[in-house]
Amino acid sequence: MSSRNLNRRGFLGAAGAAGLTVAGAGALTACSTGGGAAGGGGAEASAKLKLPTYVAAGVPAPDLPGNADGLDPAYVRYPKDLVRSVAAAPGDGKPVTVLTETFTTAAPAMNRNAYWQELNKRLGSELRMTIVNGLGADDVYRAKFNATIAGGDMHDLMWFPPNQGLKNVPALLQAKFHDLTPYLSGDAVKKYPNLANIPDFAWRTAVLGGKIWGVAVPYGRMGxxxxxxxxxxxxxxxxxxxxxxxxxxxxxxxxxxxxxxxxxxxxxxxxxxxxxxxxxxxxxxxxxxxxxxxxxxxxxxxxxxxxxxxxxxxxxxxxxxxxxxxxxxxxxxxxxxxxxxxxxxxxxxxxxxxxxxxxxxxxxxxxxxxxxxxGYGSVGFTAINNTVPKDRIETLLQVMNYLCAPFGSEERLFLDNGLPGTHHSRSKDGDVVLNTKGNAEVLTTRQAITFFGNSPQTLYLPGKPDVTRGVHATEVELMKIxxxxxxxxxxxxxxxxxxxxxxxxxxxxxxxxxxxxxxxxxxxxxxxxxxxxxxxxxxxxxxxxxxxxxxxx
Incomplete structure (x- = not known):
């Protein structure tokens, strides 16, 4: 687990990803159950679809390796020689609106949140998040999502959770969202290197009826x-x-x-x-x-x-x-x-x-x-509302590419921990430690972000190298069965x-x-x-x- 991980107990209540008292199977995943307009070709098309080509991120080598099947790479210390995974601010100066969820204390408003303001600068667009707090109610996000669809005031980016009971999903996607297959299928995803770093098992949760309907949000595959x-x-x-x-x-x-x-x-x-x-x-x-x-x-x-x-x-x-x-x-x-x-x-x-x-x-x-x-290995996917002009789709995908920056990159250091001095400091061993302001701003804001855009899970427990090694060894044993x-x-x-x-x-x-x-x-x-x-x-x-x-x- 990197220092970026959200309150996952809260997430499990919303997404059911191998959560406690497992409730069912399936979810908002791949093939439609039939053909017709809603299915867009149905399962036959899904069988022919090329998932995004997987290209591992070129980050500093972990101390303990991961693999594409879900074994998480592990770092016993925070890596020193970070890479830059995004060359320039991806935004176009226009606001990017998002519907997402959280299960923690509400983030400070943007005008009182130095972390959020700095993120806007680095994105090159103001990230305007409508953050639904799911604490205390299982269906609060579904209610907000359905009301947003019914009201027609759609966000640019809308997070589809993996099992909050959203209905008629294939037809909804066909009617209200962009088909992202041409932008992400096969080698096309290489234009967005951090998205290409997302594993196949996560991308499958963004496929219905032979089309890729959103950016998969990767999540640890361990149950x-x-x-x-x-x-x-x-x-x-x-x-x-x-x-x-x-x-x-x-x-x-x-x-x-x-x-x-x-x-x-x-x-x-x-x-x-x-x-x-x-x-x-x-x-x-x-x-x-x-x-x-x-x-x-x-x-x-x-x-x-x-x-x-x-x-x-x-x-x-x-x-x-x-x-x-x-x-x-x-x-x-x-x-x-x-x-x-x-x-x-x-x-x-x-x-x-x-x-x-x-x-x-x-x-x-x-x-x-x-x-x-x-578990699912995914927190669902993030779709692009089809009232967004087609010539802006690539901009939004580049914004998502930034938010999905891998552990070991400069972007991920900022996304997880904010600004040095302001939000975090380094221990004598090089571990990243959030301060009071970091806990108040970064922890609360980034949870809402990681629900709709994130990188594959990495094991990193600051100051606990032996525990990190033990967790990785446990994953190895679990994956054998x-x-x-x-x-x-x-x-x-x-x-x-x-x-x-x-x-x-x-x-x-x-x-x-x-x-x-x-x-x-x-x-x-x-x-x-x-x-x-x-x-x-x-x-x-x-x-x-x-x-x-x-x-x-």
């Missing part, structure tokens, strides 16, 4: 992780487990209800997903025997549910289901493990005063092969309309089973069939149809 306090587990030999039963036995040994010392935070469905990965759970949708199945329908998911029940019967879960202080309890030695988004784990690694360790999924039983789940969602790159209207709500209803019922309010038998008899009727079967049909037409994609 959920199981984070343990190593000190908690020392009495039983540390954070090592030979099987699910071994985990259960060691948890029972450490349980001490008199001292209010439990093992698991009370997030039942998040733990269930981890347990199911020990059994080899697929990542959301998977093609099995020519037919799509969802993870809810698998034996592995049910095995995870059965094991979660065993943990509840053993009283390993914290008894209050509304625990608000999970990290504090773990730090104090009163909890042994919790589930966290990987990006959230990176953020907190800057602050941990206790030895945190990720439990890489292990085999639930001898002979099994565990799994681990990739990582699985991707087969629906990534395809669009489902049913998912956009009913996917998250139907999954949330299933999760609530699963919580009732683990809490003892419903019998285990109700999962297969009632809960799963209800999910299939509500959305699952329709999503399956739509994804299968898109995949059939887009074979060879």
């Amino acid at each position: 959920q992780v199981y984070v343990a306090n190593e000190d908690f587990w020392k009495p039983v030999g540390g954070v090592r487990f030979d099987s699910a039963q071994d985990f259960l036995d060691k948890g029972k040994e450490l349980l001490d209800t008199k001292r209010k010392k439990y093992v698991l935070e009370p997030a039942y469905t998040n733990h269930l997903l981890q347990f199911a990965m020990w059994h080899g759970l697929q990542n959301k949708w998977a093609m099995n025997g020519g037919k799509l199945t969802y993870m809810f329908e698998t034996d592995e998911y049910f095995a995870g549910l059965e094991f979660a029940l065993k943990c509840q019967e053993a009283r390993l879960f914290w008894p209050d289901p509304n625990l608000p202080t999970t990290l504090e309890k773990i730090e104090g030695g009163f909890l042994g493990v919790h589930v966290q988004s990987f990006p959230g784990f990176l953020d907190d690694s800057n602050m941990y005063d206790w030895p945190a360790k990720v439990i890489v999924p292990f085999a639930a039983e001898p002979g099994m092969t565990p799994s681990w789940h990739f 990582a699985k991707a969602d087969a629906s990534a790159g395809y669009f489902s209207d049913t998912y956009a309309d009913k996917g998250p709500s139907s999954s949330d209803e299933l999760y609530q019922s699963v919580k009732d089973i683990i809490a003892g309010r419903k019998p285990l038998s109700s999962y297969k008899k009632e809960i799963l069939p209800k999910w299939r009727r509500a959305a699952g079967d329709a999503m399956r049909r739509e994804y299968e149809k898109a995949m059939e037409k887009g074979a060879g994609k």
